[in-house]
Amino acid sequence: MTQATFRVHVDPDKCQGHNRCYSVSPELFELDDLGMSSEIGTGIVPAGLIAQARLAEANCPEHAVSVTETAP
Amino acid sequence: MTSRHPPVQDWATDFDHTDPGWVGDPYPIWDNLRQRCPVAHTDRYGGMWLPLTHELVSEVAYDTENFTSRSVVVSERRPGPDDLPAPIGLAPPITSDPPFHAIVRRMLLPAFSPKAIAALEPFTRELCRELLAATAGRPSFDAAAEYARHIPVRVIVRFLGFPQEDADLMRRFIHETMEDVDRSPEEREAVLEEHEAYFDAQIEDHIVHPRDDLTSFLIGAEIDGSKLSEAHIRGTLTLLMIAGIDTTWSAIGASLWHLARHLEDRRRLAGDPELMSTAIEEFLRAYAPVTMARLVARDFDFHGHPFKEGDWLLLPFPAANRDPEAFENPGVVQLDRARNRHAAFGLGRHRCLGSNLARMELRVALEEWLARYPDFELSDPSAVTWSAGQVRGPRTLPVAIGRNGG
Numbered sequence: 438m439t440q441a442t443f444r445v446h447v448d449p450d451k452c453q454g455h456n457r458c459y460s461v462s463p464e465l466f467e468l469d470d471l472g473m474s475s476e477i478g479t480g481i482v483p484a485g486l487i488a489q490a491r492l493a494e495a496n497c498p499e500h501a502v503s504v505t506e507t508a509p
Numbered sequence: 510m511t512s513r514h515p516p517v518q519d520w521a522t523d524f525d526h527t528d529p530g531w532v533g534d535p536y537p538i539w540d541n542l543r544q545r546c547p548v549a550h551t552d553r554y555g556g557m558w559l560p561l562t563h564e565l566v567s568e569v570a571y572d573t574e575n576f577t578s579r580s581v582v583v584s585e586r587r588p589g590p591d592d593l594p595a596p597i598g599l600a601p602p603i604t605s606d607p608p609f610h611a612i613v614r615r616m617l618l619p620a621f622s623p624k625a626i627a628a629l630e631p632f633t634r635e636l637c638r639e640l641l642a643a644t645a646g647r648p649s650f651d652a653a654a655e656y657a658r659h660i661p662v663r664v665i666v667r668f669l670g671f672p673q674e675d676a677d678l679m680r681r682f683i684h685e686t687m688e689d690v691d692r693s694p695e696e697r698e699a700v701l702e703e704h705e706a707y708f709d710a711q712i713e714d715h716i717v718h719p720r721d722d723l724t725s726f727l728i729g730a731e732i733d734g735s736k737l738s739e740a741h742i743r744g745t746l747t748l749l750m751i752a753g754i755d756t757t758w759s760a761i762g763a764s765l766w767h768l769a770r771h772l773e774d775r776r777r778l779a780g781d782p783e784l785m786s787t788a789i790e791e792f793l794r795a796y797a798p799v800t801m802a803r804l805v806a807r808d809f810d811f812h813g814h815p816f817k818e819g820d821w822l823l824l825p826f827p828a829a830n831r832d833p834e835a836f837e838n839p840g841v842v843q844l845d846r847a848r849n850r851h852a853a854f855g856l857g858r859h860r861c862l863g864s865n866l867a868r869m870e871l872r873v874a875l876e877e878w879l880a881r882y883p884d885f886e887l888s889d890p891s892a893v894t895w896s897a898g899q900v901r902g903p904r905t906l907p908v909a910i911g912r913n914g915g
């Protein structure tokens with residue numbers, strides 16, 4: 438049985454380095470030397486971290502974090 | 510804090526952020542205005558606007574065309590022709606506009622990244638423990654004057670590389686810059702000159718004796734192959750001092766004020782350290798200390814209001830954080846609020862440079878306090894006083910330590 442794929446993405450034009458996504462879910466995001474965030478790797482969210490990804494999205498003051506769902 | 514201005518008649522048309530009513534409890538004023546206006550105006554300070562909704566505050570924060578950051582502290586004295594022009598401004602990068610802003614900010618960001626700030630945590634924790642140890646055995650004391658206010662100033666003084674014994678001097682400078690905003694232009698001029706002289710002496714000392722701190726970092730820094738001007742360095746040092754001390758002191762104090770008045774929250778947080786991460790964000794949302802300001806850059810129509818070049822605009826992130834359109838039950842502090850897109854550190858390109866430092870200090874200050882004093886309450890609620898101006902926090906906070914504490 439296949440499942441939907443969740444992917445998380447940080448828009449680099451919107452990210453201002455609030456660091457909220459990283460503190461909610463360090464498994465999904467990484468910070469550069471300036472403290473700006475990006476998704477780790479391709480941004481594919483492991484099944485156990487979907488709620489974390491949603492929280493990261495819901496806590497970004499700049500609306501820079503998005504979670505997209507691709508149907509199987 | 511008493512205002513030198515006449516009492517406010519109508520908050521929608523005559524507001525004043527130094528009025529005792531605003532200073533004591535601004536939230537009902539903002540809630541009322543948000544429904545009535547939601548952009549208030551006053552003729553005071555030569556003319557000033559105040560948007561109250563999260564949407565309008567965001568719009569202004571993101572609009573660097575129609576609004577300039579050339580001055581971000583409202584006073585009777587506007588930047589004059591002899592002041593540094595935008596895009597640099599008096600205290601770069603907070604007073605800088607694009608594109609210069611991004612260049613200066615980029616230069617500073619690595620010094621404030623979470624990794625860089627983590628290095629200051631052991632010093633901060635040790636400092637908190639020392640301050641608390643000095644209160645040992647006392648049934649009551651002033652948590653603002655004896656605890657909260659010492660933490661950010663000592664951390665920033667260390668960060669900048671100034672003598673630790675100058676901490677009191679720094680606090681006076683901040684008070685004069687941020688709270689005495691309704692003095693005459695001549696009085697303010699004299700005060701600012703004294704501040705400049707102090708910073709010039711520190712810069713001079715660091716040029717002669719370079720060391721591993723932020724002042725030496727700024728002296729050595731280059732933009733496009735050129736060293737920073739002395740005025741630029743002084744401006745940035747002034748900014749870091751002002752922005753890094755009063756603000757976090759206020760956040761620590763307001764959080765303790767809340768915990769002193771809410772037994773359930775105090776017990777939950779003392780008993781469940783996991784709760785600290787959401788609790789800190791919730792304290793920052795509900796009691797966001799910092800209201801910024803902008804100057805209108807050119808004449809234009811803002812949602813039906815005739816904004817004129819040179820008008821002040823007060824940018825109340827704390828009011829945005831209390832907007833029911835953006836936050837569920839905004840007036841209620843929920844320590845486990847999971848969805849919290851608060852704007853305590855601002856929005857857009859001027860996001861508080863020191864937000865990682867502020868969060869670290871707030872977290873460590875609360876952790877150490879609760880470890881030592883899990884049980885405490887206000888000993889005299891009527892004696893609590895709040896700062897006036899654009900940074901809001903308790904300046905007198907008498908607490909009584911419970912039997913289980915200390």
